[in-house]
Amino acid sequence: MTTPVRIRPRRLRGTAPLRRLVAETRLSAADLVLPMFVKEGATEPVPVTSMPGVVQHTRDSLRKAAREAVEAGVGGLMLFAIPAHKDPVGEAATDPDGILNVAVADLVSEVGDATIVMADLCLDEFTDHGHCGVLTGDGRVDNDATLDRYARMAVALADAGTHMVGPSGMMDGQVAAIRAALDAAGHTDVSILAYAAKYASAFYGPFREAVDSSLTGDRKTYQMDPANTVEALREVRLDVAEGADIVMVKPAMAYLDIVRRAADDVDVPVAAYQVSGEYAMVEAAAARGWIERERAITETLTSIRRAGASIVLTYWAVEAARRLS
Known part of the structure; x- marks a missing residue:
């Protein structure tokens, strides 16, 4: 007799309404941040x-x-800029009339009351x-000279109206230097989303096309070794101690364990960046019919939230927000 x-x-699991009722992880449009690129001198959008x-x-x-992103309910916008001219120290980054600063002012004027x-x-x-960062004579990145440039860049961005800055260079002490500069300039309300655990990843390839990167060599001397977890948590704790309001793990999908550990370890919000290579894959x-696109998008975003990220930067932010709404 069978027991x-x-x-x-x-x-x-029997019906869709039942599965929705008992879902342990919720994904909403407000969780999503859209990375955007603006190119100085462009007369029409340039496809990546x-x-x-x-x-x-x-x-x-x-x-x-x-405007379309805000109407879709996206929680925030992260802006990157491509200048017409580059130089050894990145002067355009601190120029009030540089493309990043004027584009920030554009966005704040356009949607600044409705989003971050x-x-x-x-x-x-x-x-x-x-x-x-700034290079030494023998081609190494000079950490402390770079902090001076970051401090000036932070103030320029705050003067332009940005609500939040995202230091992504992985320089030692960058959050403390930026916080001190912002406070000294009277921008005490400007927040810092720190790229706290940014790995030297193979998944950044398409991004370099998106920003017309001039990179020679690699960034392994300042971005993190993909093999390391304890070091990532040390970086996260250091950034919180220096004044970070939010910490971020980048990339997201290959580092969900780091997202989880960070979320368990600190008491500030944790973000994760679903990077260009993850999107492109x-x-x-x-496009080849090997996977179901919409299901895969939703599944990857849900996995990042499930791992512990309360904020997800993703190039699918608008599309996903519209479906969620």
Whole structure:
């Protein structure tokens, strides 16, 4: 005689409404941040070939896309800029009339009352060598000289109206230097979303096309080794101690364990960046009919939230927000 099965977890999976009722992880439009690119001098949007659907915006198309994102319910916008001219120290990054600063002002004017305008705080888009900081004579990134540039860049972005800066260069002490500079300039309300655990990843390839990167060499001396977990948590705790309001793990999908550990370890919000290579892989596989595109998008975003990220930067932010709404 067969013993009746009394405990049946499958009972809670039988219908879509039931699965929705007992779902342990919720994904909402407000959780999502849209990274955006603006190109100085562009007269029409320039497609990023390795990232289908992503473009380098003109200032006008940027404003239009920002309005559409806000209407979809996206929680925030993270802005990157491509200057017309680069130099060894990235002077355009601190120029009040530089493309990043004027585009921040555009967005704040257009949608600043309805969303959070964030700006990437790094020199890599602005330097002719493509590194995230100032170089020494023998080609090494000078950590402390770079902090001075970051401090000036933070103030310029705050003067332009940004609500939040995102220091992504992985320089030691960058959060403390930026916080001190912002406070000294009277920008005490400008928040810092710190790229606390940013790995030297192979998944950034398409992004370099998106920002017209001039990088020579690699960034392994300042971005993190993919093998390390304890070091990541040390970086996260250091950034919180220096004044970070939010900490971020980048990339997201290959580092969900780091997202989980960070969320368990600190008492500030944790963000994760679903980077260009992660986006491009799904789009490429879907274009070949190898996976179901919309399901894959939702599944990857849900996995990042499930791992512990309360904020997800993703190039699918608008599309996903519209479906969630």
